[in-house]
Each structure stands twice: as structure tokens, then as C-alpha cells.
Amino acid sequence: MKPDIFGTLKESETLVLRREPDNPHDPLAIAIFTKGGRQIGYVPRTCNYSPALVADQDVRLSAEIAGIDPKAESWERVQVSLWQEV
DSSP states (O other), X not given: OOHHHHTTOOTTOEEEEEEETXXXXXXXXXXXXXXXXXXXXXXXXXXXXXXXXXXXXXXXXXXXXXXXXXXXXXXXSEEEEEEEOO
């Protein structure tokens, strides 16, 4: 995540998820964006299997920032809650 993005994020902020089935590094990739369209990262590969399968069934996934830890490594600074909408 770019440092200039980090300072603008707030807990409970709604995020946008985009499946990237053609991602050359991970066919189950789910990118995470702010509502303004700035990418903040990806759902970790260790956690993306089930959400990717759900998203591929045209079930809407939602996400928000659950926590921010400015002292964590850059890839662990933002904790995201993700759920399916029914």
C-alpha cells in the first residue's frame, strides 16, 4: 500500500472488492479498493479461496475496514471485514 493512501483510511470505511480471475499471480485474486477507486491491496491468498468461489457465483461480497495498525508491516496495516450479502 502506498503511504499516501494509508493516512486517508478510516475504520468502518466501506471498501470495494473486485475479482481478478485473470490475475497471473493468483487466479482467485480479489483486489480491494477504496470507494474513490484507489487500490489498497488484495484479500490474502490464504483467505481468498471461499470468497472467490462465492463471488464467481454472482453473490455480492461487501467489505469494510475493521481496524488500522500504523505500526504493522505495510501488508498488515489494514484489517478488512468481508461478508456475502443475501
